[in-house]
Amino acid sequence: MSSVIEESGWGLVHTIALVSFSLSTMIEAYIYSISYIATGWVSVPRYLTALLTIWPPLWLLIGGVTMGPLSDLIGRRNTLYLTLLMYIVGAIGLTIGGGYLTLLLFLSLLLMATGGEYNTVMAATHEYFPRRVRSRVVFLVLNFTNLGGTLASALAFLNLSSVLMQRLAIGLTLVVTVPILYVIRGMLPESVMWLEAVGKGDVAAGEVERFLKVNANGSSASMWPITTVNQPPMWLRVLVGGLIGWAYTAGFSLLALTLGPYFLPSLTNQLILVFSIASFASGIPISLLADSVSRRLLLLASSVGVSLTSLAIAITVNHWSSNLNLFWPLYITFSVLVNAYFLTEDTLKSEYWRVSRRGTFTALVRVISLGGSIPVIFTSAYIPINMYLIMDTAIFSVGTAASILWYIAGIETGRGVSVRVWGK
Numbered sequence: 001m002s003s004v005i006e007e008s009g010w011g012l013v014h015t016i017a018l019v020s021f022s023l024s025t026m027i028e029a030y031i032y033s034i035s036y037i038a039t040g041w042v043s044v045p046r047y048l049t050a051l052l053t054i055w056p057p058l059w060l061l062i063g064g065v066t067m068g069p070l071s072d073l074i075g076r077r078n079t080l081y082l083t084l085l086m087y088i089v090g091a092i093g094l095t096i097g098g099g100y101l102t103l104l105l106f107l108s109l110l111l112m113a114t115g116g117e118y119n120t121v122m123a124a125t126h127e128y129f130p131r132r133v134r135s136r137v138v139f140l141v142l143n144f145t146n147l148g149g150t151l152a153s154a155l156a157f158l159n160l161s162s163v164l165m166q167r168l169a170i171g172l173t174l175v176v177t178v179p180i181l182y183v184i185r186g187m188l189p190e191s192v193m194w195l196e197a198v199g200k201g202d203v204a205a206g207e208v209e210r211f212l213k214v215n216a217n218g219s220s221a222s223m224w225p226i227t228t229v230n231q232p233p234m235w236l237r238v239l240v241g242g243l244i245g246w247a248y249t250a251g252f253s254l255l256a257l258t259l260g261p262y263f264l265p266s267l268t269n270q271l272i273l274v275f276s277i278a279s280f281a282s283g284i285p286i287s288l289l290a291d292s293v294s295r296r297l298l299l300l301a302s303s304v305g306v307s308l309t310s311l312a313i314a315i316t317v318n319h320w321s322s323n324l325n326l327f328w329p330l331y332i333t334f335s336v337l338v339n340a341y342f343l344t345e346d347t348l349k350s351e352y353w354r355v356s357r358r359g360t361f362t363a364l365v366r367v368i369s370l371g372g373s374i375p376v377i378f379t380s381a382y383i384p385i386n387m388y389l390i391m392d393t394a395i396f397s398v399g400t401a402a403s404i405l406w407y408i409a410g411i412e413t414g415r416g417v418s419v420r421v422w423g424k
Helices: 002-007 012-038 046-074 076-096 100-128 134-157 163-187 192-197 201-214 234-257 259-263 265-288 295-315 327-351 355-382 385-409 419-423
Strands: none
Touching (some): 012 046, 012 163, 046 076, 076 163, 100 192, 100 327, 100 355, 192 355, 259 265, 259 385, 295 327, 355 385, 355 419
């Protein structure tokens, strides 16, 4: 029955799913960025400053760990409803809350919701779309994280110093997006692949009928043969997924998020804004080519490009630190390449699991990437900028090594390959 979904033409259901999932990834990045702004709403004890630097990735991690297995247990759509409820409570509390402890409480709930929702979207996106366009749709959905970062950094760049205005920005996000998401998710069927995987064939048949009714105007697609693949061992998939994700999370954070606060405080907002705009703009053409390009080749090429660009930034630091006109071309190039790497690695590490365990194992590799980045972000504040940038290059080199390993020992997962092969 899931073949009906994978071989269908594009229709209304797919448009609804695309809008729903794109809004979710945009909100995740927006909330992650706005969290740092919210910590300035109250007086923070100095000895807890370090805690605040790792609070957002910590609770994103916890959200993934919690909601990943839950999405395998109760379904993709039900889990998205649960994270939506948590989002409502967290956003209201963050908007109207008072002291420091209240801030941390509701901030953690909000981040846990967005972290869990992002994990579920990563797993579900592979199961809702025709496989002939699956890669480009997943890339496009993930690229909306850059739009969320753009919106948050634009608010900071406009210097909304009023706490009231910042709280209203959170409230506006709640008022506009939550009703839209609630209505859209009510129109989505449950993942037929997941229903089949957990033995709910009768329910799956009903969802297929619902899908066909809503998707009646979708054009038919050509039937692509599903080939049997020699699946790489589980340990290799976990290792590669964890390392490529860690290299991106830690490496991107050092150059896009903390380079400003640590070394270039007057450019913090500009760095985030330029990165977000360059990433989002470049992500659109990259996404549209995703079904035509080998996933293994794109991962390898982008990881090598990121490593070389970060190395160029590191070895020219003495030149561009006194003349930023030399820095910006390198930084924009880095932003484009690292976004291509992000779209590829996030897609890969969420697609090569069997359906019934996709949420759980996607969460596992995200624990490795997010958890491993926390000590890097924390300790990098105490080293000179030269060593800081060399360390960033070394981090991306780990991602390159993992990409080479997957290119040699892994298999092709793009170009129309069905995700159903992982259940065989």
